[in-house]
Amino acid sequence: MKDMNIVVIGMAGSGKTSFVRAFYKHCKRQKESCYTINLDPAVTSTPYKCNIDIRDSVNYKKVMEEYRLGPNGAIMTSLNLFTTKIDQVVSIVEKKKGYVIVDTPGQIEAFIWSATGPIVTEALATAHPTVVVYVIDTPRTTAPATFMSNMLYACSILYKTRLPFLIVFNKSDLQDSEFAVEWMTDFEKFQNALDPEAYMSSLMSSMSLVLEEFYAALDFVSVSSHTGAGMSDLTAALQKKADEFETEYKVQREEIARKREEKEEKERKAQMAKLSADLGLGVPAQTVSDQEDEVSEPGENDGWIDNDDYEETNEVDAAGIQDRYSKALKTEQLNEQFQKQLNLS
Numbered sequence: 407m408k409d410m411n412i413v414v415i416g417m418a419g420s421g422k423t424s425f426v427r428a429f430y431k432h433c434k435r436q437k438e439s440c441y442t443i444n445l446d447p448a449v450t451s452t453p454y455k456c457n458i459d460i461r462d463s464v465n466y467k468k469v470m471e472e473y474r475l476g477p478n479g480a481i482m483t484s485l486n487l488f489t490t491k492i493d494q495v496v497s498i499v500e501k502k503k504g505y506v507i508v509d510t511p512g513q514i515e516a517f518i519w520s521a522t523g524p525i526v527t528e529a530l531a532t533a534h535p536t537v538v539v540y541v542i543d544t545p546r547t548t549a550p551a552t553f554m555s556n557m558l559y560a561c562s563i564l565y566k567t568r569l570p571f572l573i574v575f576n577k578s579d580l581q582d583s584e585f586a587v588e589w590m591t592d593f594e595k596f597q598n599a600l601d602p603e604a605y606m607s608s609l610m611s612s613m614s615l616v617l618e619e620f621y622a623a624l625d626f627v628s629v630s631s632h633t634g635a636g637m638s639d640l641t642a643a644l645q646k647k648a649d650e651f652e653t654e655y656k657v658q659r660e661e662i663a664r665k666r667e668e669k670e671e672k673e674r675k676a677q678m679a680k681l682s683a684d685l686g687l688g689v690p691a692q693t694v695s696d697q698e699d700e701v702s703e704p705g706e707n708d709g710w711i712d713n714d715d716y717e718e719t720n721e722v723d724a725a726g727i728q729d730r731y732s733k734a735l736k737t738e739q740l741n742e743q744f745q746k747q748l749n750l751s
């Protein structure tokens with residue numbers, strides 16, 4: 407069995423938390439290690455033993471008060487605050503054997519389209535093979551329009567995270583996923599399910615053609631987080647995805663990172679050359695840190711904002727932000743929590 411991280415994503419109410427619980431229980435039965443991380447700051451309780459819990463370190467209610475935010479903004483800000491400590495999470499995760507499973511908030515966009523999602527998934531992927539599990543509420547996806555919007559979401563997450571991706575049709579005790587499999591494998595079956603009178607039917611018809619390529623590369627399993635059905639298929643599929651991570655994704659990701667670094671280096675050099683040319687220098691322009699090392703003469707700043715005033719103004723802001731930050735982020739508890747986890751690992 408390969409050590410791996412599983413990031414569980416899905417629409418609100420799709421059963422992510424129940425899925426994490428079912429998976430945790432399955433691992434315990436199989437005597438396999440399962441380490442759980444909860445990244446939903448607004449959840450009232452988790453029905454599984456949580457090893458790292460965002461709620462231990464970020465006070466969601468305080469974030470709402472301090473930053474004067476609504477529920478979704480507060481979830482996003484709480485996630486961003488927690489992400490500042492992601493290196494500590496990674497140092498714990500990389501020592502873990504078996505599965506590390508991460509539960510995320512139902513507000514997908516707060517996780518995936520904020521700074522947090524990419525930082526967390528990228529950081530986890532440096533520790534172990536990392537797989538995204540997209541949980542679908544099968545009984546609530548039987549209408550072609552809902553199915554299509556779920557699939558578009560799944561597709562965008564796949565391309566955004568660039569990680570092995572597994573679709574989990576949850577709640578199989580209530581609804582068999584056979585219809586969804588047919589719609590993904592047979593374009594005509596999906597066409598037949600569309601109501602030609604429906605307002606969106608021609609759009610959905612074209613979209614399903616566009617998604618054909620995505621469907622072809624997709625792996626999926628059907629589970630019930632209530633009865634535990636499908637868990638063995640799930641672990642087999644996850645192991646296959648962990649292999650994919652090593653054979654395909656890791657190489658691609660390293661190549662992308664190398665190209666990005668090359669591009670940044672090129673841009674940096676071009677900017678320096680342009681700056682040198684603008685300043686009429688024959689030598690490369692000084693960097694900011696070089697300039698900071700130089701002692702400025704009295705009166706040199708005439709006509710400019712005085713450095714001391716500038717720092718003072720910034721200090722007021724910085725103090726305000728720092729204060730709000732520490733009120734929301736229980737840094738000491740967080741450090742203690744991470745230290746405890748590190749000692750245990």
Ligand SMILES: Nc1nc2c(ncn2[C@@H]2O[C@H](COP(=O)(O)OP(=O)(O)OP(=O)(O)O)[C@@H](O)[C@H]2O)c(=O)[nH]1
Pocket residue numbers: 416417418419420421422423424425446510511512513576577578579580629630631632633
């Ligand atoms: N019958 C059945 N109900 C399920 C299953 N999985 C989850 N549920 C129910 O679906 C509802 C939502 O489940 P959660 O696990 O809270 O879903 P979630 O995606 O974590 O919810 P958010 O975090 O609020 O987005 C609950 O009432 C669960 O009991 C399942 O496999 N079968």
